[in-house]
Amino acid sequence: MDTVSNKTILVTGGAGFIGSALIRFLINETSHTVINLDKLTYAGNLESLASISTHRRYQFIQGDICDRELIDRLLTQYRPDIVMHLAAESHVDRSIDGSAEFIQTNIVGTYCLLEACRHYFARLDIEARATFRFHHVSTDEVFGELGDTGLFTELSPYQPSSPYSASKAAADHLVRAWGRTYKLPVVLSNCSNNYGPYQYPEKLIPLILHKALAGESLPIYGDGQQIRDWLHVDDHVRALYLVALRGKLGETYNIGGGNEKTNLEVVTEICERLNTRILDKPQGIDDFKQLITFVADRPGHDRRYAIDASKIAQELGWQPVQSFESGLASTLDWYINNPQWGRQGLDALPKLDGQTR
Numbered sequence: 631m632d633t634v635s636n637k638t639i640l641v642t643g644g645a646g647f648i649g650s651a652l653i654r655f656l657i658n659e660t661s662h663t664v665i666n667l668d669k670l671t672y673a674g675n676l677e678s679l680a681s682i683s684t685h686r687r688y689q690f691i692q693g694d695i696c697d698r699e700l701i702d703r704l705l706t707q708y709r710p711d712i713v714m715h716l717a718a719e720s721h722v723d724r725s726i727d728g729s730a731e732f733i734q735t736n737i738v739g740t741y742c743l744l745e746a747c748r749h750y751f752a753r754l755d756i757e758a759r760a761t762f763r764f765h766h767v768s769t770d771e772v773f774g775e776l777g778d779t780g781l782f783t784e785l786s787p788y789q790p791s792s793p794y795s796a797s798k799a800a801a802d803h804l805v806r807a808w809g810r811t812y813k814l815p816v817v818l819s820n821c822s823n824n825y826g827p828y829q830y831p832e833k834l835i836p837l838i839l840h841k842a843l844a845g846e847s848l849p850i851y852g853d854g855q856q857i858r859d860w861l862h863v864d865d866h867v868r869a870l871y872l873v874a875l876r877g878k879l880g881e882t883y884n885i886g887g888g889n890e891k892t893n894l895e896v897v898t899e900i901c902e903r904l905n906t907r908i909l910d911k912p913q914g915i916d917d918f919k920q921l922i923t924f925v926a927d928r929p930g931h932d933r934r935y936a937i938d939a940s941k942i943a944q945e946l947g948w949q950p951v952q953s954f955e956s957g958l959a960s961t962l963d964w965y966i967n968n969p970q971w972g973r974q975g976l977d978a979l980p981k982l983d984g985q986t987r
Contacts, residue, residue: 637761638663639874640710642695642743643717645674647829648767652714652867657682660871665708666690667701668717669735677971678828695739701746711758712874713747715740716767718798721832725794726929736797737804740766744808751814764816765874766805770859770884770935771795772820781938782820784882791930809880817877819870822886822937825957826863827964828971834893835958838900839965842921845912848901852927854894857934861887862952862961872946883946886937889954897922903962 643649644666774789790796809816901918
């Protein structure tokens with residue numbers, strides 16, 4: 631897949647779930663140099679990068695994207711050809727309970743990064759300016775709620791419902807504005823629900839798995855009929871790589887797995903797979919589905935998301951490899967074989983009732 635000359639890529643948020651998967655891909659499958667800038671908040675974990683942490687083409691810097699002096703210094707020191715911006719606060723429930731960090735990181739942090747890149751870009755020579763790119767990684771949640779039919783396209787209007795999605799929508803608008811006003815070479819992508827190994831346990835699949843194996847109740851918001859389009863993280867990072875290197879400047883690319891599932895379907899499938907996989911079940915449990923518990927719905931809970939990924943398929947040749955069934959099977963295998971992953975984070979989780987994202 632590595633068909634371009636070696637580049638230096640600055641990844642923000644590279645110790646997070648998607649960011650770490652991206653960096654593992656870049657180190658293992660390409661010949662690019664990767665600079666990882668991460669604040670190491672609760673969801674950042676360098677253990678997800680242990681396999682490549684000593685690689686000669688990898689460098690980690692702990693820092694905040696809101697620290698303009700640090701960003702300027704890193705751009706000057708490492709002279710990246712591409713900035714892939716993934717750093718963000720991302721959990722809807724946490725944004726409802728406390729939105730300030732989401733506004734600071736997702737909006738102010740993106741602004742600081744854009745301004746630093748704008749001044750860096752202006753200092754580059756003609757050759758470097760011709761190849762520099764700023765790739766902003768966003769979410770389908772900025773589009774709000776779909777009806778029972780239809781798909782989000784790149785032209786769908788923005789109608790964010792939560793403080794999280796509103797902060798990401800604002801960041802998207804800033805990136806487009808810096809592209810149009812200052813001619814910063816930007817590309818954007820909006821993805822559907824990601825899943826896979828190394829995910830922080832507040833998210834649906836690892837949370838349900840951990841709780842089921844512990845014999846705890848499995849909370850599902852409302853009636854569990856909220857629909858999400860599930861995308862394996864390895865498929866996502868392949869798409870991100872294509873967008874960053876070959877996406878058309880100023881354009882947005884929607885990335886989805888084409889796997890619409892209700893929350894109840896996802897939890898039920900996890901339980902059924904565990905029923906056949908786990909012979910030594912927690913005491914009193916014959917069927918993991920008996921742990922399913924419906925709880926009060928969360929405020930502003932969008933009913934359905936689904937992505938039309940035809941643009942990235944047609945323009946960049948990307949298609950997801952994983953079906954939900956194959957991806958879920960391998961994901962559950964990984965968590966079962968790595969039982970300590972996220973355990974500390976699980977114990978530290980706030981008492982949230984649900985876990986769509």
